[in-house]
Amino acid sequence: MIGGIAHNLNSPIMSMACMIDNLKKLADEYKDSIGDSDVTKEDHLEIAKEMIDCIDKISPQCSYMSNIISNVKLQAVKLNQSSSERFTIDELIKTLNIKSSNRIHSDCLIIPQIQVDKNLEINGEINNLVQVLDNLILNACESYDGNEGSIDFIIRKENENIKFIIRDKGKGITDELKDRIFKEMVTTKGKHGTGIGLYMSYSTIKGRFGGDMWFENNEDRGVTFYIAIPITDN
């Protein structure tokens, strides 16, 4: 995870270093031109404009880095909130605050279908799984780009696993992103996203629940995310 964060912070830092270098050259050019009768007012305005362009490019990189750091902090705090070592499906649903149908985040309707015994238990920290499911539900809502939409949220038992299914009919995931979203911090949401959500969710499911997580685009529209967590008897 630290590797991914470092990787994502590295490119804005490199780009800012390059802009600062340009700024330094422009400032030197400006200074050297003072008193030079060949340099016109227009030339000075041109140098100033180039300086402002550099500053304008640095500013969004700072916000992007600040977003990444805030989101990492937020997710890390939630991951470390300790609770008991096991929890029931009932407790999970109550913590997620999903009722029979629930409007959250703009115009999204969540349609829960709980097809397992609510007393079934999962080993691990409830907040960790809530965080992952919150990330997936939020992404599903965001896939409608602010338009009305619905999300199926299904919990079922399959073989010796509890399976969580989150299905939307939004814009789906492009081929270009498909192989990367769990392995790198990638976002298509500009300054509104950091790409940490899926990256951390995947490592939480693998590392903390010994489970698996995958997704597929639906045949018609949208995407379905799956999580399988092994049921243990103790």
Ligand SMILES: Nc1ncnc2c1ncn2[C@@H]1O[C@H](COP(=O)(O)OP(=O)(O)OP(=O)(O)O)[C@@H](O)[C@H]1O
């Ligand atoms: N349900 C979905 N439908 C369409 N695209 C999705 C969906 N879920 C994820 N994505 C794509 O995967 C990218 C990575 O998602 P991820 O949750 O990791 O980051 P994010 O939502 O962009 O930012 P944040 O860190 O705030 O969650 C998204 O930017 C989006 O392009």
Ligand SMILES: [Mg+2]
């Ligand atoms: Mg997200």
